[in-house]
Structure formats: C-alpha cells, structure tokens
Amino acid sequence: MKGNTFFFSSAPAVVTSAAVGGKMEGDGPLSRYFDKINEDPFFSCDTFEQGESKLLKEAVIHALGKGELTSEQIDVMFGGDLLNQCVGTTYGIRDLGIPFLGIYGACSTVTEGLLLSSLLVDGGYVSRALAVTSSHFCAAERQYRFPLNYGGQRTPTSQYTATAAGALVVSAEKLPPFVRAATVGKVIDMGVTDAANMGAAMAPAAYSSLKQFFADTELSPDFFDAIVTGDLGKVGSRLLCELFGRDGVDIRDLHMDCGTMLYSFDEQDVHAGASGAGCAASVLCGYFIPKLRSGEMKNILFAATGALMSPTVNAQGESIPAISHAIWLSGEAGSLPDIRFAKRTVH
Amino acid sequence: MKGNTFFFSSAPAVVTSAAVGGKMEGDGPLSRYFDKINEDPFFSCDTFEQGESKLLKEAVIHALGKGELTSEQIDVMFGGDLLNQCVGTTYGIRDLGIPFLGIYGACSTVTEGLLLSSLLVDGGYVSRALAVTSSHFCAAERQYRFPLNYGGQRTPTSQYTATAAGALVVSAEKLPPFVRAATVGKVIDMGVTDAANMGAAMAPAAYSSLKQFFADTELSPDFFDAIVTGDLGKVGSRLLCELFGRDGVDIRDLHMDCGTMLYSFDEQDVHAGASGAGCAASVLCGYFIPKLRSGEMKNILFAATGALMSPTVNAQGESIPAISHAIWLSGEAGSLPDIRFAKRTVH
Numbered sequence: 187m188k189g190n191t192f193f194f195s196s197a198p199a200v201v202t203s204a205a206v207g208g209k210m211e212g213d214g215p216l217s218r219y220f221d222k223i224n225e226d227p228f229f230s231c232d233t234f235e236q237g238e239s240k241l242l243k244e245a246v247i248h249a250l251g252k253g254e255l256t257s258e259q260i261d262v263m264f265g266g267d268l269l270n271q272c273v274g275t276t277y278g279i280r281d282l283g284i285p286f287l288g289i290y291g292a293c294s295t296v297t298e299g300l301l302l303s304s305l306l307v308d309g310g311y312v313s314r315a316l317a318v319t320s321s322h323f324c325a326a327e328r329q330y331r332f333p334l335n336y337g338g339q340r341t342p343t344s345q346y347t348a349t350a351a352g353a354l355v356v357s358a359e360k361l362p363p364f365v366r367a368a369t370v371g372k373v374i375d376m377g378v379t380d381a382a383n384m385g386a387a388m389a390p391a392a393y394s395s396l397k398q399f400f401a402d403t404e405l406s407p408d409f410f411d412a413i414v415t416g417d418l419g420k421v422g423s424r425l426l427c428e429l430f431g432r433d434g435v436d437i438r439d440l441h442m443d444c445g446t447m448l449y450s451f452d453e454q455d456v457h458a459g460a461s462g463a464g465c466a467a468s469v470l471c472g473y474f475i476p477k478l479r480s481g482e483m484k485n486i487l488f489a490a491t492g493a494l495m496s497p498t499v500n501a502q503g504e505s506i507p508a509i510s511h512a513i514w515l516s517g518e519a520g521s522l523p524d525i526r527f528a529k530r531t532v533h
Numbered sequence: 534m535k536g537n538t539f540f541f542s543s544a545p546a547v548v549t550s551a552a553v554g555g556k557m558e559g560d561g562p563l564s565r566y567f568d569k570i571n572e573d574p575f576f577s578c579d580t581f582e583q584g585e586s587k588l589l590k591e592a593v594i595h596a597l598g599k600g601e602l603t604s605e606q607i608d609v610m611f612g613g614d615l616l617n618q619c620v621g622t623t624y625g626i627r628d629l630g631i632p633f634l635g636i637y638g639a640c641s642t643v644t645e646g647l648l649l650s651s652l653l654v655d656g657g658y659v660s661r662a663l664a665v666t667s668s669h670f671c672a673a674e675r676q677y678r679f680p681l682n683y684g685g686q687r688t689p690t691s692q693y694t695a696t697a698a699g700a701l702v703v704s705a706e707k708l709p710p711f712v713r714a715a716t717v718g719k720v721i722d723m724g725v726t727d728a729a730n731m732g733a734a735m736a737p738a739a740y741s742s743l744k745q746f747f748a749d750t751e752l753s754p755d756f757f758d759a760i761v762t763g764d765l766g767k768v769g770s771r772l773l774c775e776l777f778g779r780d781g782v783d784i785r786d787l788h789m790d791c792g793t794m795l796y797s798f799d800e801q802d803v804h805a806g807a808s809g810a811g812c813a814a815s816v817l818c819g820y821f822i823p824k825l826r827s828g829e830m831k832n833i834l835f836a837a838t839g840a841l842m843s844p845t846v847n848a849q850g851e852s853i854p855a856i857s858h859a860i861w862l863s864g865e866a867g868s869l870p871d872i873r874f875a876k877r878t879v880h
Contacts, residue, residue: 187608187660192658269845280722287645288636290637302634309655311539370633373627494619496617502582509633
C-alpha cells in the first residue's frame with residue numbers, strides 16, 4: 187500500500203461478469219449490454235424484496251455460466267446491497283453454498299467487492315473470488331423514502347434507483363481486464379442533509395478518492411480512456427468536475443457516470459439520473475468490463491460512490507456521509523515499471 | 534486456502550484491543566474486563582443511534598490509545614454494526630480519516646473484520662488494520678422489534694442485545710495473540726422463523742464453520758483451551774453441543790459462549806443471554822485477547838455468529854439465515870509444521 191492505494195503486482199483478472207436488469211433498464215440506452223432483462227418487478231416472487239434476491243442470484247448464475255464455472259469453483263464471495271441487513275444478498279445466495287463475506291458500501295459496494303476480491307487473488311489466498319451487488323427500485327423506495335402507492339413527488343435533484351445487479355469473478359488467469367491498483371476511500375461528510383440530493387453528498391467522496399489515486403500512483407487523469415463514477419447523476423457529476431476544476435484539472439471530457447448513462451434523460455423520467463448499488467455494478471459488469479476485454483477501451487479508473495445515509499438518522503437531522511473506492515482496470519497486465527514509463531503527468 | 538480455511542504463515546498479531554460497554558455490561562460478571570463503562574444509554578447524545586456511534590468511536594479511540602497508535606498509523610479499517618445501513622459505524626468513524634471498508638455480518642462482524650484484517654497484514658498489503666463493531670440495546674430493540682416505550686414482553690428464548698463495542702488492531706509485530714487460521718462461513722438456513730430465537734437460527738452456522746475448521750486444519754477440538762461462540766445464548770449453545778454430539782464429539786467442557794458470559798442469569802433479566810454484534814466483539818477484545826496475551830490461555834477457536842434476518846423479510850414469512858466465521862487465536866506464533874506436530878486428532 188502506498189498512500190491509500192493497493193498495487194496488484196500479479197494483476198488479478200476479471201474473468202467473467204454479468205449484468206441483469208429490470209424493465210426501466212431494458213428500455214434504456216444500455217439495454218443491449220444486459221445479460222437478462224426482467225419485465226416483472228416481482229421477478230415472479232411474492233414481494234419486491236424476494237424479487238431483489240432473485241435478481242441478485244440471477245446475476246451470479248449468469249456470471250458463473252459465462253465463465254463456465256460452477257459455484258464450487260468459487261472460493262469466496264463478497265456481496266451486499268441497499269436493503270436493511272443486506273437481505274437482498276444473503277437471501278439471494280443462501281442456497282449456493284459459497285463461503286461468504288458480507289460487505290456494505292451502499293452504491294460503492296461493487297468496487298469494495300472487486301477490491302477485496304483482487305487482494306485475495308493477488309495474495310494467492312484464493313483461486314477465484316466473486317463480487318456481487320444489487321438494488322431494486324420498488325424495494326428501495328419504500329425503505330428509503332415512501333411506498334410507491336403513496337405517489338410522492340420527486341425533486342429535480344433526485345435519482346431513480348436502478349433495478350439491476352452485477353456480478354463478477356476475479357482470478358489469476360491471464361484474461362483481460364486486469365485490476366492494477368485500487369484506492370480505499372475514506373468516509374467524507376461535507377454536511378449535505380438533503381436525502382433527495384445524493385449526487386451532492388457523494389461528489390466530494392469521489393473527488394477525495396480519485397485525487398488520492400492520482401497522488402499515490404503518479405498517474406494523470408489523461409492516462410485513462412475514461413474516469414468513471416458510480417452514480418453521481420447530473421448534479422454530482424457537475425460538482426465533481428467543478429472540484430477538479432478548482433485544482434486546474436479538467437476532467438470533463440474524460441468523465442463518465444453510470445448514473446447518467448443507464449437511462450435516457452429525454453425518454454425516461456429519471457430526474458438527475460440513475461442510482462442504486464446495482465447501477466454502477468451493472469454498468470461496470472455489462473458495459474465497461476466487456477469493452478476492456480475486447481480492447482475497445484484500454485484503461486479506465488472506476489470509482490463507484492456510496493451515500494452512507496439511513497432514513498432513521500437522516501430524520502434525526504444528521505448529514506449524509508459518503509464513500510468511494512477507485513479502481514484502475516486495464517486491458518494490459520504489465521508490471522509497475524511499465525506503468526511508470528507510460529504515465530504522462532500533467533500536474 | 535485449504536477447504537474454506539485461510540492459513541496465515543506470518544501469524545499476524547492482535548497488538549491492541551479495547552471493549553466499551555453500557556450499564557448492563559457494567560453490572561455483569563465481565564465488568565472489570567471493559568476499558569470503559571457508560572451509565573448513560575444516550576452517551577450524552579440526543580438519540581440512541583448517535584449514542585451507538587459514540588460508543589463505537591470510543592472503542593476505536595481506546596484501542597488506539599492502549600496500542601500507543603494514532604489514527605494516521607492505521608492503513609485500513611473494517612467495520613459494521615446492526616443498525617440499518619451500518620450507521621453506527623459510518624457516523625462513528627467519519628471524522629477519523631481512516632481508509633474504510635464496510636462489512637456486514639450481523640453479530641459475526643468482529644470475526645469477519647479480524648479475518649480480513651489478518652489477510653491484509655499477512656499478505657503484506659498493510660502495516661496495520663483495525664476492526665470494529667458495536668450494538669446498542671435501545672437502538673436495536675426499536676429497529677428489530679418494538680420501541681422500548683411499548684413495554685413488550687420477551688419470550689424465554691429471546692436474548693438481550695448488548696450495548697457494547699469492541700475494536701482491535703492487527704499488525705505484523707511479534708506480540709501475542711496471533712491469528713493462525715480462519716474459516717470463512719457459508720450462509721446456513723435451517724428454516725427457523727422465530728426472530729425471538731436467534732440461538733436456534735445461528736447454532737447450525739457455528740456448527741458448520743467449526744466442523745469445516747477441524748476438517749481443514751486436521752486439528753481436534755481438544756487442541757484448544759476453549760471453543761468460543763459469539764452469542765448463541767443458552768438455547769443455541771445447547772443445540773451446538775447436541776449437533777457435535779451427534780458426530781460423537783463432546784465439546785461441552787470446551788465450549789464457551791459470549792452470550793452466556795456477558796450477563797448474570799441469576800441477577801440480570803436477560804432470558805437466554807446476551808446478543809448483538811457488540812457482545813462477541815467486547816468479550817473477544819476485553820476478555821479473551823488479554824488472556825491469550827498474558828499466557829493464561831494458549832489457543833482458542835473463536836466463532837462469532839450472525840443471524841442475517843431483517844424485520845421486513847421476517848414479517849414476509851421468511852426464515853432466518855445465519856453465518857459464522859471461525860478464527861484460531863494463539864499465544865504462540867509457530868509455523869504450520871509445528872501446528873501439525875502438536876495436533877492431537879481424536880477422530
């Protein structure tokens with residue numbers, strides 16, 4: 187670890203990944219990148235919560251299938267979601283029989299799972315580690331805000347929780363993309379109290395971790411094909427670019443945000459964009475990882491972002507802390523000296 | 534990893550730990566093992582939830598202080614708790630500035646944090662990792678069951694959630710106790726639906742992980758001074774011993790349970806015992822780790838247990854899955870061949 191960043195000398199590989207979504211995701215511009223779209227928000231279950239568990243399990247099953255793997259070949263699984271006590275995950279995977287370590291990073295969960303999976307593979311502790319997360323619009327709305335039946339109005343800064351799940355498997359095989367480095371985020375709380383403006387709460391966390399990554403790796407933003415955030419949406423994305431702008435660093439042409447990619451602002455009523463743990467996870471697993479594998483993209487810096495609020499403490503007047511972990515995914519394995527040679531520092 | 538068990542060749546050390554409790558814990562038989570007892574359930578805050586955050590932070594501060602460490606010397610922190618979205622932890626540690634990875638394992642959280650901390654130290658990824666967790670009776674009751682003001686009756690199988698937190702730091706220093714091996718648990722669901730009988734829901738998970746540990750390490754139960762479970766309470770403890778008894782293995786004289794140790798059954802009205810993430814964490818950090826350091830105990834197998842239920846899905850008729858991770862803590866470092874030599878297999 188240098189600074190807050192882990193460097194993976196063995197370059198652990200994301201060997202398979204899958205994304206599963208709901209109707210809204212199927213109607214959006216990234217529809218064709220999903221392995222499966224479910225039109226039924228209940229996923230043929232009795233409740234939305236059971237539906238989310240099924241959604242998450244489907245992502246795991248698809249990822250295993252695409253990698254021609256069985257659950258017995260997974261040494262450890264990292265997973266978590268937005269539902270209280272992470273029941274989307276634990277009920278979804280309970281019959282798979284895979285050793286399990288629960289994680290909670292709100293919408294940053296996919297990067298935490300990828301980071302820990304990469305560490306265990308890089309350290310030679312496991313042959314294969316799986317990371318998974320999900321979110322479900324209907325289950326999240328009634329837990330975090332209001333039951334859908336209430337018909338509550340949403341403010342312009344609010345984001346639409348994705349009904350989506352992403353799963354990926356990391357192993358030591360020489361199959362791109364590779365995980366080259368990862369920066370562990372700190373909990374950042376700038377005092378935002380509006381639970382309908384998660385983008386504003388999370389942008390400083392993304393800024394903190396990305397800046398730390400650049401400092402620790404001595405890489406500059408333009409080394410990357412894209413700097414991708416999880417679900418800052420329109421508001422948070424603008425704030426992130428402004429924060430970098432204050433440092434004299436213009437990332438506007440490089441920056442992409444899963445929350446602004448998942449839905450069509452023109453055709454879908456999503457206000458400031460998408461959110462939810464499944465947003466960053468499905469866009470990473472369905473869109474970016476395949477593009478890195480095919481060579482269409484060479485290097486991305488992926489920083490999912492999580493708002494660590496709870497309705498209870500928010501109602502007590504608390505502000506919203508956030509966290510973001512930044513992960514460098516690359517089409518090439520390479521060792522650290524090559525990286526240093528390739529870097530183009532602009533500072 | 535052999536089977537589901539990690540072996541730590543470098544024997545990472547728990548170099549400091551601390552336990553902080555509330556009034557009930559201060560009135561109990563383990564009172565003197567706590568670094569601090571708080572009589573006020575609000576911890577001088579406005580709400581129980583804020584109180585839990587302060588409790589958790591106090592455990593971190595005490596652990597750092599006893600180890601003569603500053604927060605800058607901690608490379609990464611693992612933490613989580615029972616409150617929705619783990620706000621006890623994230624709000625408690627948000628101003629410490631330590632890179633943070635959130636974990637969720639309900640009452641098994643302390644072993645998950647210790648396991649991951651040990652992996653990162655053993656792999657040479659960090660110099661020092663911190664693990665912390667907490668629970669708070671008043672905050673947990675109103676979230677999981679009923680507000681205290683309701684005055685609900687508790688059934689005989691129910692357990693009393695501890696108001697307690699435990700924190701520990703793992704590093705590569707040669708200071709006992711050492712973490713020698715750890716078995717990652719699977720999610721086990723035997724169909725128990727009674728949320729007031731967590732012991733019954735969790736006992737099969739403890740059994741599964743302990744049995745896996747013995748198989749993977751080829752160690753027998755009587756190698757250990759004690760086989761310690763997290764918070765099975767009276768009911769779960771009896772079930773665990775019965776499950777081993779069916780295999781012809783009598784662990785009754787070796788078995789200890791933090792849930793039956795924390796309170797006095799004669800003098801405190803706790804029904805089947807203590808529970809909560811802070812129960813196993815405070816007893817591990819306050820009682821067992823110091824005894825291993827002093828040499829009073831040589832080897833313990835510690836398996837905290839977590840019931841992964843949520844009130845929402847439980848109300849929907851779902852059963853309660855559980856998980857347990859088993860960790861071998863030892864006063865001696867030793868390498869694996871020494872362990873194998875020392876083992877006394879009884880099977």
